[in-house]
Amino acid sequence: MSFHQRIIGIFLILFMTFSTIGCSPKALLSPKPYKETQFLMDTVIEIAAYGSNSEAAVKAAFGEFKRIQTLSDRYxxxxxxxxxxxxxxxxxVKVSPDMIKMINDSIDISKKxxxxxxxSIGALTELWGIGHKGDFVPTQEEIDKVLPxxxxxxxxxxxxxETVYLPKAGMKLDLGGVAKDYALNKAVEILKAHGIKSALVNAGGDIQVIGTKPDGTPWRIGVQDPRNSEGVIAKIQLNQWNTLQTSGDYQRYFIKNGVRYAHILNPKxxxxxxxxxSVTLVYKDTDIYNAGDVASSGxxxxGLEKGMAALTQFPGVEAIFVTTDGKIVVTPGLKDKVEL
Known part of the structure; x- marks a missing residue:
């Protein structure tokens, strides 16, 4: 199965979860949303919005994804x-305020x-080329050459x-871990500016919602089982949060000689x-964050122990950790609020 087929499969499972969890007779009578799907920023993005101005709002929101992609696409x-x-x-290099914000946010996450x-992992991600070089695995010598x-x-x-400078020749930025969520936040701002009060934006499994469903019930989201593309390992009701962000070793990877090689790399x-x-972060961005101020890939x-400790640097953020041997660990703020 190709990378794009896996992404589309992941998207479909997530969307089916959004559509069916908590469905009630009242929900069946709710107004229909305007929905649109596009492949942008190397993933499937769907926006579903309710309201009289929903079509124009959704098209404008996709415009933000395209605008941020134009700034941040290293290809x-x-x-x-x-x-x-x-x-x-x-x-x-002279850059836009959006680029300055994304980079400064990223540096802040790096510190925390x-x-x-x-x-600054770009040279390393280019060396591996996950999703672009087949099942290529670099040698330790090749990795050691790039790490500095x-x-x-x-x-x-x-x-x-408004300038950015990389002092070493060969250095490369890769904004893949922050640009999509920054664009997600900008798209939601556009929807709100168009008067939308009920919407769900799904950017390849990174989700942000506006308000509740039209029937007044909270959005309920299913978190994918990282080892079963058709399974859900947790369900969470977004009644006090509005953002869910997931990173996993199942999103872009290949297996060679029984070893899984995913696109997320340890910079060290x-x-x-x-x-x-996988790691899923849950938070309310309007309280203390804009999307991009926390990154699930980090x-x-x-890992589990250090990840739990690092969460103290991000007040208000809760997490669901899934280990490679199938253990599920949730932070205290999610206990009794997640159906496993």
């Missing part, structure tokens, strides 16, 4: 992140996760002049983390 040589990478070791999340180029502390951001070792299969790298 597009004309994007701002590509320009930063091309000028590594040469000169600073002891470098487990690091957008990975260190978020070397990224130079001049917020006043250059290899895949092996303790956790917690996948940290």
């Amino acid at each position: 597009n040589p004309d994007s701002q992140v590509s320009q930063i990478n091309q000028m590594a070791g040469i000169s600073p 996760t002891d470098g487990a999340f690091d957008i 180029l990975v260190d978020y502390r070397m990224i130079k951001v001049d917020s006043n002049n 070792t250059g290899r895949q983390p092996t303790e956790l299969a 917690f996948l790298v940290l």
Whole structure:
């Protein structure tokens, strides 16, 4: 099965979960949403919004995903992140306020996760090329050659002049762990600006909702079983949170000689983390966060014990950890609020 087929399969399971969990006779009489699906930012994105202005709102929200993709796509040589990478070791690059915000947010996450999340990992992700190089596995020598180029502390951001500079030739930024959630937050802002009071935005399993369902009941979300594309390991009702963010070793990977190689890499070792299969973060972004101020992929790298400890740096964020041997651990704030 190809990477895109796996992503679409994941999306379909998630959407079926959204559509069927908690369905009631009252819900069947609710107004129909305007729904649209597009493949953007290397994943399937669906927006479902309710209201008289829903179609225009959804199209404008997709415009935000496209705008952020244009800035952050490292495979597009004309994007701002590509320009930063091309000028590594040469000169600073003038960028947009959105790029400054994404990079500054990322550096803040790096500090709070002891470098487990690091957008300067671009040279390493390019070396592995998960999803682009088949079942290629680099040698330790190749990894060791690239690791000195990975260190978020070397990224130079001049917020006043809106420039970004990578001081070492060969350094590369990869905003894959932050850009989608930043775009998700921007899209939700657009929906709200259009007067939408009930909506669900699903960006490849990263979800943000507005209000409740039209019938007044809270949104209920299913969290995918990382080892069963048709299974759900947890159900959570978003009555006090509005955002759910998941990273896992099942989203983009290949298996070679019995070993699973996923796209999420440890910036310090250059290899895949092996303790956790998935991490789901749950929080209310309007209280203390904008999407992008926390990154689930960093917690996948940290592992269970260090990940639980690092959550103290992110007040208000709860988590569901699933280990590679199938153990499910939830943070205290989710106990009695998650159906496992």
